[in-house]
Amino acid sequence: MTDTRWLTADELRAWKRLIAVVELLPGTLESQLQRDSGLSHFEYFTLAMLSEAPDRTLRMTALATHTNATLARLSHVVSRLEKRGLVRREVCAQDRRATNAVLTAAGWTAVVAAAPGHVRTVRETVIDPLTAADVADLDRIMGRILDVLDPTHVMVDAPGTDD
Amino acid sequence: MTDTRWLTADELRAWKRLIAVVELLPGTLESQLQRDSGLSHFEYFTLAMLSEAPDRTLRMTALATHTNATLARLSHVVSRLEKRGLVRREVCAQDRRATNAVLTAAGWTAVVAAAPGHVRTVRETVIDPLTAADVADLDRIMGRILDVLDPTHVMVDAPGTDD
DNA sequence: ACCAAATACTTGACGCTACAAGTATTAGCC
């Protein structure tokens, strides 16, 4: 336990603003999706990952990795999505321990219907207030932070993580 | 419902990275604080706000605003903190409808003890991987996003929002 | 071939947050 290096005024200001965005952004996305599509952001994200996977199918473990969820959480969420007919479970033929989550036709319809409103919200809240240079800076900075938070780049820059 | 303006490749990359940080950062802060201090990030933040307020006291409504919480959520959290002896409730003398949340001596001790570890985590995950120019860019970009998410700047740049 | 360990989930219980409804007090209006 060495001496604490406190934040400078500039660092503190940037940090406070980042943390404010981290607190506020999820709620904004959540509200819009819930209101317009009846989906939580995590549900939307899960369906989106499946929609881009080969055969619209992923093993639970792979899906959990891409959505940054625990297997337990994903299992509960997939159960709910299954009850609503948006996803279907299949036992994996190659490895009977494993479960494949498959996007149903209804699930595809739901995610396709939800996407435009979601993208519009993303544009309004994040992208459109920024200049092209800002976007480049944001990309660079978030990349540096992710090198620490997610060194193996499991969540981003892996296949099938489009939003 | 006009045509959707989809994200360009650059925008999409920056967005995906931002959302990854938004998903991963809270968990990182949460784990460290819980492990080292037995506090959730929200509890820590609540105590920190109180610690910087005059008389270490704030009305519930004001505290809720600064922590970006609903009154209901804050009420539950303060109840728990009260049970642990970190916060005390007082009826406001001027307005008997209102409740003041007051940081106790034990609460002060807890937040002071938790701060160094928290700041170290913030440094390691966010500040230190960035150059000074990055920090300035981050500050500017988050400011622009906050103009949309929090137009009245209630959460940031209001008094008593240091972290 | 067999058995222990590892893997891939699933399930149940508990804690936290949002939402809805309720209580107490104050402010505004006539």
Add this chain to the structure above:
DNA sequence: GGCTAATACTTGTAGCGTCAAGTATTTGGT
């Protein structure tokens, strides 16, 4: 002054995420 509306919370309920434990299947020795 008295009545209504607004304010400032508090409390109960339901839903979602986490953690711990359990089940089923496969892998890796021996």
